[in-house]
Amino acid sequence: MPLVSMRQLLDEAAKGGYGVGAFNVNDMEQIQAIMAAAKETKSPVIVQASRGARAFAEDLYLFKLIQAAAELNPDIPIAMHQDHGNSFETCKSAIELGYTSVMMDGSLKADGKTPATFEENVEVTRKVVDFAHERGVTVEGEIGVLGGVEDGHGAGGSGLEHLTDPDQAVEFAERTGVDALAIAIGTSHGAYKFTKKPDGSVLKMDILIAIHKRLPKTHLVMHGSSSVPKDLQDIINQYGGKLKETWGVPVEEIQLGIRNGVRKINVDTDNRLAITGAIRKVFAETPEKFDPRDYMKPAREAMQKVVAQRMTQFGQAGHAGDYKAISIADMAKGYKDGSLSTKPLVAAK
Numbered sequence: 001m002p003l004v005s006m007r008q009l010l011d012e013a014a015k016g017g018y019g020v021g022a023f024n025v026n027d028m029e030q031i032q033a034i035m036a037a038a039k040e041t042k043s044p045v046i047v048q049a050s051r052g053a054r055a056f057a058e059d060l061y062l063f064k065l066i067q068a069a070a071e072l073n074p075d076i077p078i079a080m081h082q083d084h085g086n087s088f089e090t091c092k093s094a095i096e097l098g099y100t101s102v103m104m105d106g107s108l109k110a111d112g113k114t115p116a117t118f119e120e121n122v123e124v125t126r127k128v129v130d131f132a133h134e135r136g137v138t139v140e141g142e143i144g145v146l147g148g149v150e151d152g153h154g155a156g157g158s159g160l161e162h163l164t165d166p167d168q169a170v171e172f173a174e175r176t177g178v179d180a181l182a183i184a185i186g187t188s189h190g191a192y193k194f195t196k197k198p199d200g201s202v203l204k205m206d207i208l209i210a211i212h213k214r215l216p217k218t219h220l221v222m223h224g225s226s227s228v229p230k231d232l233q234d235i236i237n238q239y240g241g242k243l244k245e246t247w248g249v250p251v252e253e254i255q256l257g258i259r260n261g262v263r264k265i266n267v268d269t270d271n272r273l274a275i276t277g278a279i280r281k282v283f284a285e286t287p288e289k290f291d292p293r294d295y296m297k298p299a300r301e302a303m304q305k306v307v308a309q310r311m312t313q314f315g316q317a318g319h320a321g322d323y324k325a326i327s328i329a330d331m332a333k334g335y336k337d338g339s340l341s342t343k344p345l346v347a348a349k
């Protein structure tokens, strides 16, 4: 299947009442792991690249690998998404490469660190929406600021400093016309999200539910949503790693989110943990080995296992064949003639 827009994937997910995992990629093995999991579970999928990934792999290498994934998997809808675009220029360059979706993270200034004002966020996001929709490309915006830092992007902190205000979320959705909205409910990027199993004092599912009540048709996005399972931490530490004890977002909280409008769930750390654990195991058990394939293959398999598990838990499994791709050109027409709405349905308080 040609690459599809993320908007189409999320609209379909809303119809089916499930969530779609968005998995980060930096290299061929990660792309192969995701596609193998999607094939195994018959799942539509969002593949995403951060600015760091685009710099690490080089744009053309990475994008051609995604095109190969689409060609090799004609039955699987794939959206290619720019994760945490820091500026209009970053989003524009992704769109010009052929990405079918971009995130304009205007919650931070272009340095990717300093929280921006609400007005700055609206202005830059609106500019990206105008450019992207003219070309049929999806836009995710962010309101509120997540905790932690990943790939050099993030304001740091615990994730509780800049929680999303539901009223602001409504105004933001109305003024920008974004297709999907990332919200800050206490999650953080990276492995060290929580120092104990998160309860309502740190993971603010009540805010998510309040936003969904006001914006019942808006596709919500959960960032920093790796579950950081103990078994993956244990493998790393068993084979010489030194991870400190940490907790991620429990899968059942994500599933509660999915019942309340969450359609895209970002997962990166769990895959990093799976890869590193598998490689450490080979190094520790068979130190005589030196062929990269001897450790990249089990690493790829370990990531496939985690991704397939998440696809099943998020409910996207089995939905790859539900629909045919709408071309990006037709998406552009839909935005122009208004058949693809960019005005959120707003419910009274």
Ligand SMILES: [Zn+2]
Pocket (backbone or CB within 6 Å): 084, 189, 223, 224, 266
């Ligand atoms: Zn994120």
